[in-house]
Amino acid sequence: MLGHNKAFTMTLTLIIDAQGRQRQWRLPLWLLLMSVWTALLLFWSLLPKAEAQVPVADPQARLDTARWQEMQQRLAQAEGQLAGLKVRAELLSRQLGLGPVKPLAGEGELKQLEEVLARLESWQGRHHMTSMAVPLDKSRKASGFGYRLDPITGKPRWHSGLDLAAPKGTEVKASGDGLVTFAGSYAGYGELVEIDHGDGIKSRYGHNSQLLVKRGDKVKKGQVIARVGQSGRATGPHLHFEVLALNQPRDPAHFVYRPGGL
Known part of the structure; x- marks a missing residue:
């Protein structure tokens, strides 16, 4: 009580x-x-407690994590490979006098760069074995590659090839074996012939008075393909000779050879 x-x-x-x-x-x-x-408090402490549940990793989650880690490793390896290819391509391009390699972007960059590198290595392998021929047997270098004073305007202007002065009607010869990809009138080039030599190398022959080949023809080095003229944007009879590597105009002097120079 x-x-x-x-x-x-x-x-x-x-x-x-x-x-x-x-x-x-x-x-x-x-x-x-x-x-x-x-x-x-004593009674509460003696009550049975529910054991903490330790989360068990889902097998699928573990698998997804492993795959993600593997993908990250493969991505790092691919990035390293891409960087190495870029360095090799840049060195080869400079050795051949082609200038810097045009940057690639977007999907498939690694594949594109491998293709560019294969072409550069192919060209390096044959560059000192068989150089391209000068397209005129006799000519005078009237204008070089790069910036110059435009003969029409008198102002500085980029010139994408060599101008070789020669009498009208002089035979124009293919500088190497290849496939004619264009033959006809084209803007300032006038009557133009373009030849694809493979491995990303093309040559152009402009201001002709007469074309002797058509698109789709296969030509041999030294074959007559046109005759010198003054068509298009020209002040006198001459041949505009242009070389493209990987679709970029390059100095033809790096590709052709003539004793005593051009």
Whole structure:
């Protein structure tokens, strides 16, 4: 039995036998409350706790992670290979006097660069074995490759080839074996012949008075393909001779050879 009084104490009464004898203890209220609180904490600590669930990795998730890591490694290897190919292509291009390799972009860059490199290596392998021939047996170099004073306007202008002065009607010969990809009138070139020699090398012959081949013809080095003229944008009879490597105009002097120079 519990009782309490105004002094904030509580009396604990305990009946100890059948005759009704009692024992009483008077306890402060705060002590009793603390005892109850302690008992509750003890009871709570003894309750069984649910074990923490340790997440188990999903096998598919582990597989996806492994694949992702493998892809990252392969990407790093491909980037390293691409960088190496760019360096090799740049060195070969400069050795051959072709200037810097035109940057490639977009999908398939690695494949494109490998193709460019294969062409450069092919050209390097045969460059010193068989050079291209000068297309005129006798001529005078009237204008070189690069910037020059335009003969019509008198202002600086880029010139993409060599101008070789010769009398009208002089035979123009193919500088190498190849396939005629164009034969006809074309803007400032006038009457033009273009030959694809393979490995990314092309040659152009402009300002002709007469064309002796047509598109689709296969020609041999030294074969007569046209005659010198003054068609198109020209101030006098001459041959505009142009060489393209990988579709970029290059100095023909790096590709042709004539004793004593052009």
